[in-house]
Amino acid sequence: MVLKYFAFSCFSLLLTACSSGNLSENESKNSTPKVAGEELFELNCAICHGLDGKANVSGAKDLSVSNLPDSEIMKIIKNGKNGMPPIPEIAASKQKMQDIVEYIKGLRK
Ligand code: HEC
Numbered sequence: 001m002v003l004k005y006f007a008f009s010c011f012s013l014l015l016t017a018c019s020s021g022n023l024s025e026n027e028s029k030n031s032t033p034k035v036a037g038e039e040l041f042e043l044n045c046a047i048c049h050g051l052d053g054k055a056n057v058s059g060a061k062d063l064s065v066s067n068l069p070d071s072e073i074m075k076i077i078k079n080g081k082n083g084m085p086p087i088p089e090i091a092a093s094k095q096k097m098q099d100i101v102e103y104i105k106g107l108r109k
Contacts (some may be wrong), residue, residue: 006028007029035102036103037099037104040099041100041103044087044100045100045104052064052107058083064095064108065109066104070101072095072096077090078091
């Protein structure tokens with residue numbers, strides 16, 4: 001009887017060890033969560049500007065050397081400029097605008 005109980009507690013200990021192992025694995029995978037602006041940038045802007053802002057596809061300005069103020073960046077996203085179309089998906093949301101402006105300013109060196 002005592003032995004049976006002992007075996008059982010060993011088993012449950014093993015289970016706990018396993019599941020906590022999985023947990024920490026997940027945690028380390030999520031240790032660099034994407035900031036909101038990064039995902040928006042990848043979806044809406046990287047196709048021309050590149051993931052690092054430097055791609056220069058069809059005249060897209062290098063965002064790592066751009067030093068426009070927030071208001072100008074927002075204007076360009078809203079209205080477009082020459083080769084850049086307006087991006088209404090972003091312009092429609094104040095939050096997305098702020099996230100993306102923060103993100104592209106982070107691309108500056
Ligand atoms: C279809 C290609 C394309 C897409 C998509 C695009 N851009 Fe552009 N972007 C351009 C081009 C081309 C220019 C250069 C415009 C000019 O000044 O002639 C530009 C210029 C800019 C500038 C001005 C840089 C400077 O210093 O003058 C900013 C800021 C910018 N883009 C941000 C964004 C953001 C943020 C997104 C996503 C929401 C985005 N772009 C999506 C093509 C694109």
